[in-house]
Amino acid sequence: MLSLNNIETFYGLIYALKGVSLEIKEGTITAILGSNGAGKTTILRTIMGLLDDQPEKGNVMLSGENINFKDPEFIVRKGISYVPEGREVWNELTVRENLAMGAYIRNDKNGIKKDLEGIYHYFPVLQERENQLAGTLSGGEQQMLAIGRALMNSPRILLLDEPSLGLSPILVKSIFRIIKDINRERGITILLVEQNARMALMIANYGYVMENGRFVISGTPEELMENEDVREFYLGIKKDVSAKGYQRWKRKKKWR
Amino acid sequence: MIFFQLVIDGLSIGSLYALLALAMVIIYKTSEVPNFAQGEMAMVTTFVSYHLMEYYGFTFPVSFLGSLIFAAMLAVFFEFFFLRRAKEPNILNFIIITLGFERMLYGLAAWKWGADQRLYPSSFDPLPISSSDTFNFGIISVSHISLIIMSVAFVLIGGLVIFFKFTRLGIAMKATQQNLLASRINGIRTNRIMSFTWGLSAMVGAIAGMLFVPGTATPLDSNLMLAPLIKGFAAAVLGGMTTMIGPIGGGFILGIIEKFFGFYISSEFETTVSFTIIVLVLWFRPSGLFGRHYIRKV
Numbered sequence: 109m110l111s112l113n114n115i116e117t118f119y120g121l122i123y124a125l126k127g128v129s130l131e132i133k134e135g136t137i138t139a140i141l142g143s144n145g146a147g148k149t150t151i152l153r154t155i156m157g158l159l160d161d162q163p164e165k166g167n168v169m170l171s172g173e174n175i176n177f178k179d180p181e182f183i184v185r186k187g188i189s190y191v192p193e194g195r196e197v198w199n200e201l202t203v204r205e206n207l208a209m210g211a212y213i214r215n216d217k218n219g220i221k222k223d224l225e226g227i228y229h230y231f232p233v234l235q236e237r238e239n240q241l242a243g244t245l246s247g248g249e250q251q252m253l254a255i256g257r258a259l260m261n262s263p264r265i266l267l268l269d270e271p272s273l274g275l276s277p278i279l280v281k282s283i284f285r286i287i288k289d290i291n292r293e294r295g296i297t298i299l300l301v302e303q304n305a306r307m308a309l310m311i312a313n314y315g316y317v318m319e320n321g322r323f324v325i326s327g328t329p330e331e332l333m334e335n336e337d338v339r340e341f342y343l344g345i346k347k348d349v350s351a352k353g354y355q356r357w358k359r360k361k362k363w364r
Numbered sequence: 365m366i367f368f369q370l371v372i373d374g375l376s377i378g379s380l381y382a383l384l385a386l387a388m389v390i391i392y393k394t395s396e397v398p399n400f401a402q403g404e405m406a407m408v409t410t411f412v413s414y415h416l417m418e419y420y421g422f423t424f425p426v427s428f429l430g431s432l433i434f435a436a437m438l439a440v441f442f443e444f445f446f447l448r449r450a451k452e453p454n455i456l457n458f459i460i461i462t463l464g465f466e467r468m469l470y471g472l473a474a475w476k477w478g479a480d481q482r483l484y485p486s487s488f489d490p491l492p493i494s495s496s497d498t499f500n501f502g503i504i505s506v507s508h509i510s511l512i513i514m515s516v517a518f519v520l521i522g523g524l525v526i527f528f529k530f531t532r533l534g535i536a537m538k539a540t541q542q543n544l545l546a547s548r549i550n551g552i553r554t555n556r557i558m559s560f561t562w563g564l565s566a567m568v569g570a571i572a573g574m575l576f577v578p579g580t581a582t583p584l585d586s587n588l589m590l591a592p593l594i595k596g597f598a599a600a601v602l603g604g605m606t607t608m609i610g611p612i613g614g615g616f617i618l619g620i621i622e623k624f625f626g627f628y629i630s631s632e633f634e635t636t637v638s639f640t641i642i643v644l645v646l647w648f649r650p651s652g653l654f655g656r657h658y659i660r661k662v
């Protein structure tokens with residue numbers, strides 16, 4: 109449904125994506141894992157057309173249509189919605205106005221009303237705080253609002269950038285459950301960028317691991333969870349202590 | 365009774381300050397640019413309406429509407445060709461660009477109309493208004509033109525408040541100012557919003573100009589918007605630039621202060637009053653009387 113073919117993206121002279129290819133099947137959840145600065149956010153920005161004159165090479169295809177160099181205003185109308193890193197809600201609009209502006213590109217009054225009810229069902233706290241300014245919400249509430257607002261776009265594909273960032277463990281669990289529900293109940297395809305590898309792999313159908321602007325390994329969650337390197341560096345599961353009673357202090361990743 | 369007379373006069377002139385302040389705040393709210401060319405845009409527009417009446421014989425209503433279209437086009441042109449091209453947009457660059465445009469318009473008006481003293485027509489054919497007629501309510505008298513000014517200003521102000529609070533486009537304008545990224549990924553065509561903002565602001569400012577000149581019998585001159593602009597700015601600062609109620613309240617309060625000051629103390633120093641108010645507000649209450657500034661959580 110959405111595919112990236114050999115994408116290379118630069119920020120000025122900084123070479124951020126060094127040939128990234130990705131294939132997302134309709135109705136699935138795809139996870140991208142990777143440490144800080146790997147280029148995960150850059151992938152999403154490139155897809156959304158937020159970087160002027162980028163990608164330098166390669167192309168982004170949406171259902172067979174090349175959407176390279178299109179504006180975000182165009183891309184969201186094509187059915188791709190983006191929940192950016194850091195929420196980016198409209199601080200001085202109310203929760204209700206934020207959600208209403210999420211439906212800016214739509215005219216179907218009934219559909220909008222139904223989606224709003226659906227979002228209040230996923231996130232009841234948003235309904236309680238309907239008339240509060242978004243800037244005064246807690247971080248977790250803002251994250252819910254950001255997801256709700258993207259759903260108001262009525263997307264076919266939802267791009268989520270670290271939805272669990274800064275949330276309490278309980279909230280992380282419930283956000284991930286809701287992401288899964290959104291995918292299952294509404295058939296929305298999801299591309300999920302996450303540091304929390306464990307949670308991400310729990311709900312994903314397929315995962316990619318990214319380092320330094322490249323994908324280094326990909327596979328189903330089962331495959332990734334069996335991989336030694338993923339286990340150690342992303343899931344934090346240490347290998348058994350060796351027979352000599354100490355662990356090698358620095359193990360090389362095999363994919364390097 | 366002089367008290368009520370001064371209040372009425374203050375409200376009348378204050379409604380113009382409120383409009384000018386609103387015109388500035390509309391742009392400030394959407395693009396965080398203080399538009400220093402606001403006054404000159406209104407001044408040139410006022411000259412255009414004068415020109416349409418004097419040289420082409422159009423009636424007041426026709427020239428009024430015609431020059432509003434001119435004002436909108438001028439602002440959209442400026443935003444598109446000057447501001448949008450600025451590669452590294454920061455506030456200082458924007459200030460310099462608007463100041464440059466201000467000088468350009470000033471020069472243009474001085475060259476085109478500057479040679480002799482001109483007076484804006486004092487009758488508004490075919491409208492039954494004349495600057496000399498007054499209504500008398502007991503001891504208070506209100507000129508027709510003041511009444512017109514107040515009604516136009518009130519309707520316009522009310523319309524703008526409703527527009528920004530309840531319409532999709534109005535909220536999209538606020539959204540664009542608050543968070544450009546969020547606006548773009550939700551499909552708001554922020555470039556068009558910017559053009560629209562400039563057009564709307566220029567029209568509001570121009571209406572204030574075209575009411576101000578006949579309302580105060582000011583001779584046409586390329587400096588004519590200088591004092592009103594400072595006062596509009598003072599009104600915006602006094603009330604606060606972050607809300608709609610700020611510039612509106614600020615405009616009315618300033619108008620009334622000015623009338624009282626002029627009556628009891630001296631009318632020579634009216635502009636000084638505005639300037640003093642700007643300084644005092646910035647000292648003691650930088651967000652303005654009605655300011656509510658949301659503190660960004662980092």
Ligand SMILES: Nc1ncnc2c1ncn2[C@@H]1O[C@H](COP(=O)(O)OP(=O)(O)OP(=O)(O)O)[C@@H](O)[C@H]1O
Binds near residue numbers: 145147148151
């Ligand atoms: N606007 C920018 N200008 C220059 N370099 C940038 C810019 N944005 C990102 N980069 C660089 O590009 C690389 C990838 O950044 P990106 O934000 O995609 O990382 P990320 O994987 O999302 O990291 P994190 O998990 O910390 O969010 C980093 O080295 C970063 O410093």
Ligand SMILES: [Mg+2]
Binds near residue numbers: 148149150193269
């Ligand atoms: Mg990131």
